[in-house]
Amino acid sequence: MEQKTSLLGMTIAELRTVAAEVGLPAYAASQMADWLYKKRVSEVAEMTNIALRKREVLAAGYTVGAREPAEAARSKDGTVKYLFEAAAGRFVEAVYIPAEERDTLCVSSQVGCRMACHFCMTGRQGLGANLTAGEIMNQILRLPEATQLTNLVFMGMGEPLDNVDEVLKALEILTSSYGVGWSPRRITVSTVGVAAPLRRFLAESECHLAVSLHSPFAEERARLMPAERACPVEEVVALLKEYDFAHRRRVSFEYILFDGVNDTMRHVKALAALLRGLPCRVNLIRFHAIPGVALRSCSAEKMIWFRDALNARGVVCTIRTSRGEDIQAACGMLSTKRLLEKRH
Known part of the structure; x- marks a missing residue:
């Protein structure tokens, strides 16, 4: 099973690259950053201002990468x-x-x-x-x-x-x-x-x-x-x-x-x-x-x-x-x- 790439830790420039890769507009990078660093979501599915179909494409190759303390x-x-x-x-x-x-x-x-x-x-x-x-x-x-x-x-x-x-x-x-x-x-x-x-x-x-x-x-x-x-x-x-x-x-x-x-x-x-x-x-x-x-x-x-x-x-x-x-x-x-x- 191919390992997904973590979004957590990506800069805005890196998130723009991800957005372009999955067919999202450039402003989606700011949306992802907001979900990651301000709303602090655990799953891509929680990024609800990104269209469902695009979220599914994003989730196919990427994960938030959040881990709770062990x-x-x-x-x-x-x-x-x-x-x-x-x-x-x-x-x-x-x-x-x-x-x-x-x-x-x-x-x-x-x-x-x-x-x-x-x-x-x-x-x-x-x-x-x-x-x-x-x-x-x-x-x-x-x-x-x-x-x-x-x-x-x-x-x-x-x-x-x-x-x-x-x-x-x-x-x-x-x-x-x-x-x-x-x-x-x-x-x-x-x-x-x-x-x-x-x-x-x-x-x-x-x-x-x-x-x-x-x-x-x-x-x-x-x-x-x-x-x-x-x-x-x-x-x-x-x-x-x-x-x-x-x-x-x-x-x-x-x-x-x-x-x-x-x-x-x-x-x-x-x-x-x-x-x-x-x-x-x-x-x-x-x-x-x-x-x-x-x-x-x-x-x-x-x-x-x-x-x-x-x-x-x-x-x-x-x-x-x-x-x-x-x-x-x-x-x-x-x-x-x-x-x-x-x-x-």
């Missing part, structure tokens, strides 16, 4: 981790994080990841596949809390800029009037700093940027994040200093504090020197322990000290609230558990 784990703090099935029986995670003033969704861009960060469970899976724009959009549109979302962060499984074509396509759909229609200021994309795709992202999107930093020292960062050898943080910062971010986007650096590893005054001074002259902020994150890794989280007191020491040196620094540890909300934890269950 599983959900709920935290006592309100955080919900959803698993969505992806290629070859693998799973990707989307984490819904409600708060008083905003409801955020953390989405995945890859099945697994090839960056192999020492502190990340997803990296242990290796790279299984890149998600399509449709699979990325599905995490957002099929979320039970989809209508409550105020913010979106590409900080789930995978390195978004290692899948830059599909991520940029998803960002176009999310921020275009034909699509979801969000302001790019509601979306943040995280990266280790892959140079060429980062330049593309900065040129083609106005969404916020978050860089995984974790140490200002090259060798130490390389032990935590092997990608440092290909994506040196000094070069990433130098690249960012080429751009004027005053009114376009927010740039932040993610910094997990590990007890006795990257939490000294030496690190404070080096961070302040590295980021001098770049309008940005540093987000301090508490480490969620993962099996087989000896790294430990810093105390709350140490995190406050580190934040205040950076602020005193002119670097805007905040502490991110830790959420969902009781449901294995750290990136890759739950999907790895399900993957191992399938193998056994």
